[in-house]
Amino acid sequence: MHVNKKRLGIAAIILILLVATYYGFLREPSDFEESAARRIAKDCPRYIIDVDFDPDEKRIEGTQEVIIKNTEMVELTELYFHLYPNAFKTPDAAPFPKTEFASAYPDGFSPGYINIKKVTGVSGPLEYEVEDTILKVVLDKPLKPQQQIKLTLEFTEVIPPSYGRFGYGQNTYNIANWYPILAVYDENGWNKDPYYAVGDPFYSDVGLYEVKIKAPKEYTIAAGGSLSDKKQDGAYNIWTFKTGLVRDFAWVAGSKFQTASDMVDGVKITSFYMKEDAVYGKKALEYAKKAIKFYSEYFAKYPYKEYTVAASDFYIGGMEYPNLVMIGRQFYNDGDLLEYVVVHETAHQWWYGLVGNNEVKEPWLDEALTEYSTVLYYENVYGRKTGQRIYEDFIYNPYRFYEQSLGRLPGPVLRPLEEFSTWGEYDAIVYSRGAIMLKQLESSIGKEKFREALRFYFRQNIYKNATTADFIKAVNKATGADWTDYIYNKMLKNTQPLQKAA
Ligand SMILES: [Zn+2]
Secondary structure, three states: OOOOHHHHHHHHHHHHHHHHHHHHHHOOHHHHHHHHHHHHHHHOOEEEEEEEEEOOOOEEEEEEEEEEEOOOOOOEEEEEEEOHHHHHOOOOOOOOOHHHHHHHOOOOOOOOEEEEEEEEEOOEEOEEEEEOOEEEEEEEEEEOOOOEEEEEEEEEEEOOOOOOOEEEOOOOEEEOOOOOEEOOEEOOEEOOOOOOOOOOOOOOOOEEEEEEEEEEOOOEEEEOOEEEEEEEEOOEEEEEEEOOOEOOOOEEEEOOEEEEEEEEOOEEEEEEEEHHHHHHHHHHHHHHHHHHHHHHHHOOOOOOOEEEEEEEOOOOOEEEEOOEEEEEHHHOOOOOHHHHHHHHHHHOOOEOOOEEEOOOOOOHHHHHHHHHHHHHHHHHHHOHHHHHHHHHHHHHHHHHHHHHHHOOOOOOOOOOHHHOOOHHHHHHHHHHHHHHHHHHHHHHHOHHHHHHHHHHHHHHHOOOEEOHHHHHHHHHHHHOOOOHHHHHHHHHOOOOOOOOOO
C-alpha cells in the first residue's frame, strides 16, 4: 500500500466530512426541515389566487398574482407557465389513453380549457402567447438574477365532465393542475412538457400559496394547505387556504361531502367521503393516520399542519397532491385496495411532495419509491408476513405475470414518460419492476442501511427536485461503497427479465 502525504490530507478532509454528515443524520429532522424551509421560502414563487367557482356553469373565473424571483444565473426575458386544463380541449388531446375514454368520460366528451384574458406586469399589460398547454409571457424588460417580478393573470376556465384530475362527476369536482403554474427552469432551460396521457406528467418547484375560492354555500371544499378563513357572503362561502412550501395546490369540491377528522402527532387528518360510504370514509381516516405516523417515524416528520384524503369521482385510482390526495370512490368498500391506495398516496407526500423530481423524465424516482414505501408500511404496521403477502399480491406476482405474458424483453425502469404507450406497461415497469429492484437493493445493502440512505436522500433534497444521481449519492453515502454501476446497470437500465428471487 502506498500512502502519500497529500492523500492523507484528503483522507482527513473526507473523515471530517463523514463525521459532519454523521452528526447531520442525528440532528432533529424538524430543525433541519425548518431551516431548509426558511431558506427556500425566501426565493420561491408566491401565488395568490382568487377565484369564483360556479358548479352550475362548470366554470372557474378569477385572478392569480404570482411573485417570481429569478434564482438563475442568467437574465430571463420570458416566463413560461403550464396551462394543463387546455389538454382537455379536444378528444384527441385529452390526457387519457384512448382505450379508457369511456371510463374517463362516462357521460360523453365535452371540452375543458383555460382562457387567459390578460397578463399584467408592474408597469402594465404584457404580451403573451398560448400554445396548447403552455403560456409564454414576454417580459417588458429582462428579469436579472435575484430580481423579482409580480404578474397578475386573469383567467376563465371550463371544467370538463372527466373522471380525471381535472373534471367533474356525479359527486365531486376535481380541481387539480388547474391554474397557471410556473414551469421549471433547470439546467435544460424551461421545461415545457405536454400533458401526457400516461403517468403523472408534472414537474414543479415548491411555492407558497394563498387561495381564495368563492363557492355556493352548499359546497364543501377539500384542499391542500390549511383553511385560514371561511366566511359567508349571501348564497356563497369564501374559503381561504394557505399553504406551507408545496409544489402544487389542488382542491376537490362536493355538495354531499361528510368529514371525519383526527389528530396524529400534531397533524390534523381529515377524510372527506360520501354519506353512504361513512364506514369506509372513517377507515380511510384510520389508514391515513397510520401512514402519516409510520412515514414520519421511518423517514422524517410530516412538516405540514394538515393532511386530507378526499373520495373523488376518479376512475384511475388515487392521485397525490401536496397535503391532499384524491381516492377513487370505487375503493370505498371492503376490498384491500382502499388501504393500499390511501397508503400509496400518503407515501407520495414524501416522494413527490417533499422530495420532488421530474416526473416526466424520471418517473421511477417517486413511483417506485412510493410502491416500495407502501410495502414498508404493511411490514411495519402489520408485521413481516402481511408485508410479504402484500408485496407478492400487489407487486411481485402481477409483475411476473406481466413479464411472462409479454413475449418480449420488458425494457428498462429508467426512461421518460413518452416511452410508455399504456398505463399497463407503465404500471408494470415503473411501479412494480421499480419496487422489486428497490427490494433487491434493500436486501443487498441491508434494511437499516437502506433506510439511512432514504433518510439522507430526503434531508438532502427536501423542498427541491431530486434526480436519480441524488438517489445513488445517498445510497453510496449510507453504505460507504459505490453502488453507481449496480443501480444504473443492474437495476434501472437493465432490460432483462427478472431473475427469480432466491
Ligand atoms: Zn403513485
